[in-house]
Amino acid sequence: MPPRVTILGLGYIGLPTAALLASRGLRVQGVDTNPAVRAQLAAGRAHIAEPEVEALLERGLRTGLLSLHETPPPAEVFLLAVPTPLGPDRAPVLEHVFAAARAIAPALAEDNLVLIESTSPIGTTARVAELLRALRPDLGALHLAYGPERVLPGRIMTELVENDRVAGGLTPEATRRAVAFYRHFVRGAVLGTDAATAEMVKLAENAFRDVNIAFANELSLIAEARGLDVWRVIALANRHPRVNILRPGPGVGGHCIAVDPWFLAAAAPEAARLIPAARAVDAAKRAHVIARAAALAEAGERLICLGLAFKADVEDLRESPALAITAALAQRFPGQVVAVDPHLAAPPEGLGAPLVALEEAFAAPGAVLVLTDHAAFARIPRAWLAGRALIDTRGLFREEESG
Ligand SMILES: NC(=O)c1ccc[n+]([C@@H]2O[C@H](COP(=O)([O-])OP(=O)(O)OC[C@H]3O[C@@H](n4cnc5c(N)ncnc54)[C@H](O)[C@@H]3O)[C@@H](O)[C@H]2O)c1
CATH class of the missing domain: 3.40.50.720 (NAD(P)-binding Rossmann-like Domain)
Known part of the structure; x- marks a missing residue:
């Protein structure tokens, strides 16, 4: 059984990823906090100018494999693709990542995989894990990994599939699960490593x-x-x-x-x-x-x-x-x-x-x-x-x- 995937943040990264996964037969639950984004996507119209995305969005909605939500529904895999802007003091702003983590906490179940794709400072995956453990002390195994995105706008749908991909877990088991997940749609190599290394690779x-x-x-x-x-x-x-x-x-x-x-x-x-x-x-x-x-x-x-x-x-x-x-x-x-x-x-x-x-x-x-x-x-x-x-x-x- 392919996993259900809940994706938070349906922008340049989250939306193409959601549409692509649905086109591969996975059940994808897209979440965005912006009601205008949700309304436009629900009408089958992509709010980003990116080739192929709108057609796959429309097909995903029609087949029912892609659905849109205000709050995160339960899934086997949670993928965070929310913004990480730079603050006025040139410090990374992580509030959206932490807000997304708080939002998924109630929906999490034992053995879920949480993937962070937002460009993040070194150590962010570990901080998110800490937050989730504090919010859900009842859960035993939770697997966290960082999967940086390196797509070129204008070629996102092609590069999502063709590019080599790095996936770094907080534990070897999390890495194994993250690599297995990306193999659902990546034709390039999927390279497993640890989370902090993956975070630094993206920035490097x-x-x-x-x-x-x-x-x-x-x-x-x-x-x-x-x-x-x-x-x-x-x-x-x-x-x-x-x-x-x-x-x-x-x-x-x-x-x-x-x-x-x-x-x-x-x-x-x-x-x-x-x-x-x-x-x-x-x-x-x-x-x-x-x-x-x-x-x-x-x-x-x-x-x-x-x-x-x-x-x-x-x-x-x-x-x-x-x-x-x-x-x-x-x-x-x-x-x-x-x-x-x-x-x-x-x-x-x-x-x-x-x-x-x-x-x-x-x-x-x-x-x-x-x-x-x-x-x-x-x-x-x-x-x-x-x-x-x-x-x-x-x-x-x-x-x-x-x-
Ligand atoms: N655009 C790129 O080419 C690119 C490439 C590599 C990495 N990234 C990284 O990916 C991340 C996302 O970038 P993007 O370009 O897709 O951003 P974006 O601004 O296009 O989209 C982000 C979406 O997240 C939504 N959002 C904000 N907070 C949320 C929350 N708590 N829960 C759910 N949704 C929420 C916003 O409404 C928005 O629609 C950033 O960290 C960015 O640096 C982007």
Whole structure:
């Protein structure tokens, strides 16, 4: 008999996981504290823009394998995919995880498996276990494990299945059960370890990308100071068989890579030197882009800011440096800044600049600031750029060299 699964938090992670498990024949009970989310999902409409999710949601509801709940029903497996944001003091906020743990406590039974998928500081699974034992001292065996998620938005349904997966239990038995659970739907390898290691693995992955991008951004500042093309430098350096430098830009965005490194640094602040330095390089790169654009604006240039999303071809504005840079310039130079982002229907709150179509932005003179490498921008006729100052943080318009 496949296990019943109760999933708490039906967002970017919980909803695709719920829909996928239901499509594999498991009985899935989705729980979200937000009534608007539940109402929309109950109508068969996904509240996240992610390919395939809505079709599987609709099928799950129709077959009855997927149901929606306000409070957690009993199950064999409980999966927590609730938010873990960063507090104003850069400390991880775990209140949603603890609230979810308190919510499942009454529904728990002997031998249940509790899986945490929320990105969490080292030691969180052990803290949740402590809380559950305090709330349910009557239960003997309860198995807790941490199963970090490493999917790429836009490809979540594919990567949920194809990616290798780490599953770390608080005990060897919890690890064994967590690995067995993930094998229901993961085609990649499922790698068992202990819970704290799994927690650190997730944070190490995102901190690695943050440090590497900070390095690329530092290279971009050095190359600019020496009049060199950083993209060319990186392309040639990456021909070394053991070098893989990521791409520079206006700074790192999204709610993972810009956030998770702080979770890792918080684990041992006295040991973490490189991680805060990478975050500082990121802030310095944003400030540098603003300073260069401000110099043009001070000379009377109108500024055309291309892109507000944090990366190419998505509408996601979370922690977006493009949005922060445009808003900072708009505040300093009112009436001189326009923003273009074909993935957005309306200007985000607080932008302080009009959101206009490409043609309108280029209808008048103005300097061009490339902040997001949307495919639509790569198609801009080069003639439109002639005679304009250009700050291209993404290397979108650089001339390719052969070879
Ligand atoms: N989005 C990603 O690509 C990604 C990738 C890896 C890890 N993560 C991590 O996964 C976790 C969830 O992220 P997400 O992007 O799915 O978040 P999200 O904001 O899209 O969704 C979270 C959902 O949880 C609900 N919720 C909040 N508290 C709840 C509670 N106590 N009980 C039930 N539901 C509750 C919210 O209403 C919301 O619908 C975070 O820790 C995040 O860092 C996300």
